[in-house]
Amino acid sequence: MSAKPTTRIAIITGAAQGMGEAIALRLADDGLDVVLNDIPSKADLLAAVVKQVEAKGRRALAVPGMPPRRVCQSLVDTAVAKFGGLDVVLRVLYRGTSTGIFTFVALATMEDVDRVMDINLRGVMLAYKYAAIQMIKQGRGGRIIGGLCDRSHISVLRLNMAAYSASKFAVRGYTQACGVFPAEHTRMGKHKITSASVMHPDDEKNGGPASTAKLVSRRHASRHPFADPSVIADLVSYLASPATYFVTGQSINVDGGLYMD
Numbered sequence: 001m002s003a004k005p006t007t008r009i010a011i012i013t014g015a016a017q018g019m020g021e022a023i024a025l026r027l028a029d030d031g032l033d034v035v036l037n038d039i040p041s042k043a044d045l046l047a048a049v050v051k052q053v054e055a056k057g058r059r060a061l062a063v064p065g066m067p068p069r070r071v072c073q074s075l076v077d078t079a080v081a082k083f084g085g086l087d088v089v090l091r092v093l094y095r096g097t098s099t100g101i102f103t104f105v106a107l108a109t110m111e112d113v114d115r116v117m118d119i120n121l122r123g124v125m126l127a128y129k130y131a132a133i134q135m136i137k138q139g140r141g142g143r144i145i146g147g148l149c150d151r152s153h154i155s156v157l158r159l160n161m162a163a164y165s166a167s168k169f170a171v172r173g174y175t176q177a178c179g180v181f182p183a184e185h186t187r188m189g190k191h192k193i194t195s196a197s198v199m200h201p202d203d204e205k206n207g208g209p210a211s212t213a214k215l216v217s218r219r220h221a222s223r224h225p226f227a228d229p230s231v232i233a234d235l236v237s238y239l240a241s242p243a244t245y246f247v248t249g250q251s252i253n254v255d256g257g258l259y260m261d
Contacts, residue, residue, distance in 0.1 A: 009083045010240065011035045011075050013127065015093030015131065016042035020146060020231045021049050023090055025056070026233035027240060033059040033080045037071070059083060072126040076134050085138055088240045089131040091124050092147040107174045115161045120167035121174070128178055142238045146175055147232065172251050178251020227256065 010027050014020035024034050034053055043064040045054035053060035063078055065071040079086045090183045126144055135142035232254055238244065239252075 006082075008032045008087035009035070009079050009085050009086035010090060011037065011079055011086065011131070012090045012092060013037045013075075013123075014147070015049055016045035017049075019021075019232045020090075022233040023092065023134045023236050024049055024060075025052060026230070026237050027088070027090075028053040028056045028058040028060070030240070031058070032240070033083050035061050035063060035083070037063050037075055040065050066123075066141040066149060073130045075097060075127075075129045080134060086131060086134045087140075087141065088143045088145070090128045090145045090147065090236060090240070105245060108163060116163045116167050117170075120172050124171050128174070132178075135150035141245065143244070144178075145236060145239055145260055146171055147180070148235075152162060157233070175251065227254075 007033070010032045012020055012027070012034055014036075015024045015036035020038065024036055026089070027034060036046055036049055036053075043062070046062040046064055050060040050062045061078065061082055064069075073248075076086060076089075089198055126147075128144055131142070131144050135144075139164050234254065235254055237248070
């Protein structure tokens with residue numbers, strides 16, 4: 001069994017901007033060192049987040065790349081090799097990867113469905129898998145957190161988003177199933193955070209706060225609340241802390257009361 005480290009280590013995907021960036025900075029404030037990942041086209045933005053984390057006195061490393069398998073395993077291996085272990089994994093949505101995945105169900109090909117599942121489900125499954133393997137090996141528990149949109153609670157009422165909604169529901173069920181650990185691994189917790197209209201870096205060009213999320217889902221601006229990404233980061237800070245050792249397999253809405261379970 002590994003000794004408890006003096007500094008905890010986190011992996012954060014989708015960390016180049018928005019929620020992922022806010023989470024990376026908040027965990028740095030909490031004293032964690034971070035391995036940051038996002039799609040290759042956002043390597044410059046990711047490098048800028050690394051500099052912000054380092055300015056807070058924490059270690060940070062950028063590892064651009066897109067899951068599935070090889071990148072997920074590489075992220076865990078990198079965290080262990082460079083920083084000495086792994087305590088928190090936060091799988092945030094990748095922005096800019098949804099082009100072409102919204103297809104009317106009657107016209108969708110299996111390739112369309114496979115791409116949706118590869119991005120939204122398989123990447124989460126593999127991130128959970130390799131994080132759990134390392135955390136069990138270390139013997140000190142950990143936190144695995146998935147970040148999703150609200151489509152995991154209510155399906156999008158648009159014909160071209162059936163597969164997309166199905167993939168989000170699947171992650172919710174997968175998280176709940178993975179939250180049931182054998183007794184010897186009860187210090188590991190899995191959580192899923194659902195967010196609705198959280199502000200996005202593209203909002204300025206799309207019409208104001210939370211306009212990007214509302215543009216994608218065709219929500220009416222006056223009917224849906226919005227918030228700064230820091231509200232998600234605040235919750236992650238709590239869920240990533242040792243204080244939540246007795247919380248696992250939960251799906252938590254951060255949406256201003258938009259949806260109720």
